[in-house]
Amino acid sequence: MSPLVAFLIVLATVAAMELVAWSSHKYVMHGFGWAWHRDHHEPHDHALEKNDLYALVGAAISIAMFALGSPMVMGDAAWTPGTWIGLGVLIYGVIYTLIHDGLVHQRYFRWVPRRGYAKRLVQAHKLHHATIGKEGGVSFGFVVARDPAILKRELREQRARGVAVLRETAD
Incomplete structure (x- = not known):
């Protein structure tokens, strides 16, 4: 496989992961997977959250793709694109960790952006947390912010239709 094709697979995977993250956040985390995600939306003083288990799921997907692409693991059945897809999932995971956990929730560093896209990301995610419970809500992506x-x-x-209950500070 040419280096250009491998690079394009990595880029396409990183881009596709935002769609995967958006849909899994909206339909899994705020759906049947709410038990793991709930503590992320509630105040707590723990270093870790049940929600962090989703990062382990992402890591398992990346590792599985690396394994599928590895001749040492799969022998002649190795699927070369698997390695590059695994790398794309890994890169998205690093971006997610830096933006969501680091910038937005300030779990690793303290910096409040005053302008630009970083400020928009923080605002969009804070609006995501403006609802109480799993119903309703906006901004389910992690890297793309409307x-x-x-x-x-x-x-x-959503509040007017009775779909979402907003926190006091949401308006």
């Missing part, structure tokens, strides 16, 4: 003004309007509409 305009906070639009997200606020969507939250108000």
Whole structure:
């Protein structure tokens, strides 16, 4: 496989992972997987959350793809793109950890962005946390952040329809 093709597979996987993350966040974490995700939406003083188990799921997917691409593991059945897909999942996991856990929730470092896309990411995710419970909500992605003004309007509409219960500080 050419280095260009491998690079494109990694890039495509990183981009696709935002779609995977968005859909799993909206439909799994805020659906049947709420038991693991709930503590992420509630105040606590623990260093770790049950929600961190989702990172282990992502790591397992990456490791499985590396294994599928490894001739040492799979022999002649090795699927070369697996290695590059595994690398793309790993890179997305690092980006997620730095942006979501680091920048937004400040678990690893303290920096409050004053402008630009980093500020928009923080605002969008704080609006995601503006609801109480798993119902309703906005901004389920982790790297792509929509305009906070639009997200606020969507939250108000959800509240008016009875879909979402907003925290006191949400408006």
